[in-house]
Amino acid sequence: MINNPVPWPNGAKCAACVTFDMDADSLVHISHPKESHRKAATTSMLQYGPEIAIPRIVETYRRLGIKQTFYIPAWCVERYPDAVETILKGGHEIGHHGYIHEHPNELPPEEEAHWLDVGIDIMKRATGKAPRGWRAPLYNMSDVSCDLLVERGFVYDASLMGDDQPYMLDTAKGSLVELPTHWGLDDWPQFVQSEDLGYFGNIMSPAMGFEPYIQEFNAIKKYGGLWVAVVHPFATGRLARWDVVATFLEQALAPGDVWFAPMEEIAAHVQKVTASGEYSPRRVAMPAYKAPIFDSAVGKYR
Amino acid sequence: MINNPVPWPNGAKCAACVTFDMDADSLVHISHPKESHRKAATTSMLQYGPEIAIPRIVETYRRLGIKQTFYIPAWCVERYPDAVETILKGGHEIGHHGYIHEHPNELPPEEEAHWLDVGIDIMKRATGKAPRGWRAPLYNMSDVSCDLLVERGFVYDASLMGDDQPYMLDTAKGSLVELPTHWGLDDWPQFVQSEDLGYFGNIMSPAMGFEPYIQEFNAIKKYGGLWVAVVHPFATGRLARWDVVATFLEQALAPGDVWFAPMEEIAAHVQKVTASGEYSPRRVAMPAYKAPIFDSAVGKYR
Amino acid sequence: MINNPVPWPNGAKCAACVTFDMDADSLVHISHPKESHRKAATTSMLQYGPEIAIPRIVETYRRLGIKQTFYIPAWCVERYPDAVETILKGGHEIGHHGYIHEHPNELPPEEEAHWLDVGIDIMKRATGKAPRGWRAPLYNMSDVSCDLLVERGFVYDASLMGDDQPYMLDTAKGSLVELPTHWGLDDWPQFVQSEDLGYFGNIMSPAMGFEPYIQEFNAIKKYGGLWVAVVHPFATGRLARWDVVATFLEQALAPGDVWFAPMEEIAAHVQKVTASGEYSPRRVAMPAYKAPIFDSAVGKYR
Amino acid sequence: MINNPVPWPNGAKCAACVTFDMDADSLVHISHPKESHRKAATTSMLQYGPEIAIPRIVETYRRLGIKQTFYIPAWCVERYPDAVETILKGGHEIGHHGYIHEHPNELPPEEEAHWLDVGIDIMKRATGKAPRGWRAPLYNMSDVSCDLLVERGFVYDASLMGDDQPYMLDTAKGSLVELPTHWGLDDWPQFVQSEDLGYFGNIMSPAMGFEPYIQEFNAIKKYGGLWVAVVHPFATGRLARWDVVATFLEQALAPGDVWFAPMEEIAAHVQKVTASGEYSPRRVAMPAYKAPIFDSAVGKYR
Numbered sequence A, B, C, D: 001m002i003n004n005p006v007p008w009p010n011g012a013k014c015a016a017c018v019t020f021d022m023d024a025d026s027l028v029h030i031s032h033p034k035e036s037h038r039k040a041a042t043t044s045m046l047q048y049g050p051e052i053a054i055p056r057i058v059e060t061y062r063r064l065g066i067k068q069t070f071y072i073p074a075w076c077v078e079r080y081p082d083a084v085e086t087i088l089k090g091g092h093e094i095g096h097h098g099y100i101h102e103h104p105n106e107l108p109p110e111e112e113a114h115w116l117d118v119g120i121d122i123m124k125r126a127t128g129k130a131p132r133g134w135r136a137p138l139y140n141m142s143d144v145s146c147d148l149l150v151e152r153g154f155v156y157d158a159s160l161m162g163d164d165q166p167y168m169l170d171t172a173k174g175s176l177v178e179l180p181t182h183w184g185l186d187d188w189p190q191f192v193q194s195e196d197l198g199y200f201g202n203i204m205s206p207a208m209g210f211e212p213y214i215q216e217f218n219a220i221k222k223y224g225g226l227w228v229a230v231v232h233p234f235a236t237g238r239l240a241r242w243d244v245v246a247t248f249l250e251q252a253l254a255p256g257d258v259w260f261a262p263m264e265e266i267a268a269h270v271q272k273v274t275a276s277g278e279y280s281p282r283r284v285a286m287p288a289y290k291a292p293i294f295d296s297a298v299g300k301y302r
Helices: A026-031 A040-064 A074-079 A081-089 A109-127 A145-151 A206-223 A239-253 A263-275 B026-031 B040-064 B074-079 B081-089 B109-127 B145-151 B206-223 B239-253 B263-275 C026-031 C040-064 C074-079 C081-089 C109-127 C145-151 C206-223 C239-253 C263-275 D026-031 D040-064 D074-079 D081-089 D109-127 D145-151 D206-223 D239-253 D263-275
Strands: A014-021 A069-072 A093-096 A167-171 A174-178 A226-231 A258-260 A283-285 B014-021 B069-072 B093-096 B167-171 B174-178 B226-231 B258-260 B283-285 C014-021 C069-072 C093-096 C167-171 C174-178 C226-231 C258-260 C283-285 D014-021 D069-072 D093-096 D167-171 D174-178 D226-231 D258-260 D283-285
Touching (some): A014 A206, A014 A239, A014 A263, A040 A081, A074 A109, A109 A145, B040 B239, B074 B081, B074 B109, B093 B263, B109 B145, B174 B263, B206 B226, B206 C206, B239 B258, C014 C206, C026 C040, C026 C074, C040 C239, C069 C074, C074 C081, C206 C226, C206 C239, C239 C258, D014 D206, D014 D239, D026 D040, D040 D239, D081 D093, D081 D109, D093 D109, D109 D145, D145 D167, D145 D174, D206 D226
Parallel strands (some): A014 A069, A069 A093, B014 B069, C014 C226, C014 C258, D069 D093
Antiparallel strands (some): C167 C174, D167 D174
């Protein structure tokens, strides 16, 4: 089912990381720039993430003895220093997630680069080092994102959905490790509803909403890929839902045959086994398209 | 999982309140001001709340021997006096829920204040006393709501989503107890569909739609917070659904280890243990933001 | 749970009717008046109703020995005479469902009356008698619908959602029996998705999608009301779904304690027990509102 | 439940085909002609289809020893030659699915014909023969599609939803075999969510999302029709979901009483038993409507 599976450390059946997109109330400021201060309930719903869920999540991981990855918009890094400190004290990785959850592929390249750099500076000051990995807000990587990331020394990206295991993104100036996920491992379709955020859908029970994650984990473990869960502290970090996740994690860790690790360690492992010749990853040239395939000048597809 | 849990009366494992937002047909008048009289079926669907569901719900609570809280727009208080009388005879609390379900954060502050005052007057006449608590229609608290509530002597708010247990909202002029809930405990994502109300989504079976409430209750009871279910009589009060809820309530009450109480009693308890020094609640300054963080004059985030 | 329950014939625990809104492709013509002929797949999906599902449904009822009610837009009565004949041969009731699924509450009263009359004429020619009952397309009864129905001698309406059992709609000129249902007993939220019809949502499995109907039936039977399922032949009449329904019907009929009957017989029963004084139904004056409660001239609610 | 069932080869209880609409990133180019190159994540999500899912799917079928049908837009045939070659080496049928997933019923007839012909040429070059079957992108068959298909020698269409088994589409110039499916057998309502593709909804777990397919299969097998699953490699071909499908297929094949075959073989069988007089299929004249039934010149329905 998986061709050319990555050899994981110590013979682990698969690699796994729960990644936390701690967007907090950046979402309401970016979508309502003139009225965000009037959205008190949505703000409180989102602030539950850094204020209530983050300490809970980090404590669970302390108990379980594993470290994971948190993607945090730089504006949130500055706005919620306690949450950042809690995460860092827990030994977790913090990755780049934009400045204020702006969508890179809706910005001109120079603006995308600007916010990327602003974010790097803020993260350096807050964490003591430059971020190694990036996840585009709402996965919205642009056609120039990989170039920008490579130029700035990023090691990996976590925005794409092109495989069940790591692969390489090649640009003219260098490569990134891609650590992919997909919408079936995101918690918005399970747990979020918000008129202010323009998002509707049913809300699943905690157990039913986490069931897709479990089935995906079981398949990845069966066949040997990478399980990257994308959860939002304000949503999956709520009490009843996190209780389900914590119970799952205990059970998933018990056999000791899955490698739970921060994304940067997974990326480093892929680089290592590639460099040693032990493994030859799938390689994809980026961007997939440098221009629209529809040539509007002549009204034809290229 | 919950830091600094509130000490509940008599060693109860948690506090719980099913809150009923009895909006009735205010929803169709506010969303279709010129054509609401033409929406006969939607009106009948919504009038099921005060006319059929309210007597049923109050009777269930009479049998179970507990009292809860009903949030009712003032226009509905005047329009449905029988429902109000039934609720009052049952000994339940009636809280403020706007005049006609207008959204506070879409109004200028003086209009918000106006409708708040109109509602207080109507509620005083109908219930004999000023309301102690408020839930913003659709949770849409504004940046000035807390100030307005404090100035008018409200004790608590029930519009926010920032914690799993009560916390304090501090303003320059005084504080409110916040009794939070969240969208995972609201019945619209489970049971409502209405083109007239601009709301779509699947409709869950009665048992499946109430399952999130049960799982949330079990988690709250396990860890010691506050379970605030938000249900609408026109939706969850329908026969098959209420039958599920009534059965759940019987089972939840049986062990005698959960404190079901009206919201005002829960707020009063929090005030009492805080005043006595037995408990030190989490405090949040309100509003979170007094202006947009995006400064459109200079095109920058503050 | 149900106050003042209707006494059903022969001590039946409740009354029940599966009503079929056989809209066929009227839906695509009314929503795409200029391009409906170009929607071949949606048309085929909808024509499955009269061409495939109707014979199947009628055959099931022949085997089970019960009769139910079909609401059919008059345009469909003329367009699909074989389906109409099959239904009539099965002894079922055909009720009025508009001319071509136009929404009454979006029409001026004289247009609503016009199409109502056109429909009555077509139904008289096709069925040999005037329709006794009406369901507004998409339940969209207007403020004048009850007056128009009473003037034309209709016995009952099946468009409203105001109770769990029959009640009376009183107008200045006379009364109608209301046989109510609600969105939780409609199959669109379970089984329909169509871009051409502007309707999205998940599609449930046949068993899961019919589960709400079963739970509602069990509650109605437990407490003694009226179960009015609203299903569309093109949706619930599909093979796997109808197989679930047919199995349910067999089981529901087995104990012999539920009165499955056409809507007109249920309405006649309510009239009979009311006339005899055996029963005093709830009465609602219609319309609920003769004008908007918001007076836009003065910007105030009445 | 099924009138006049098709006699299947070797006494099979029913016929079955999983059809794969391999749209790949055609969807993003057609819906965002000026910005498709900027949608890197959605592109990667869609490219998962040809690059990861197709080899997996073909390998599963090799193991199971059956052949099925893939509908591929011609642009994708040219863009993903490896996927096409993998499919052809597996012995599967490739059907016509438009040029770049344009909707036929939104195009003037001459444009529809143009892209149909462009697609035939590309498919001839890539597969060595003209396509025998067609599925309209998004099922959007127009009023002229059948005429165009008949003129070009197509044997069957797979875009309609008018029955549970094959039927004939008759035009003035000849006939097509229709091999119908319906939205309850499509995987978008179960597994897809994409802002870039304008599609929302909850995402079901792999097992729950495939459950409708299984229930439909069981009903078709019980009553003897044709089960046409419509799945998209980028969605159902993902690891955990395909694992569910592969397990189902093993179990469905085990008794040996279902005829799994490519669509062209099913169409050929229907032609054969019809020609021999063994079977008389249902016949439908196409198009159902040659013009809108609403005559806007006089404002009346015809």
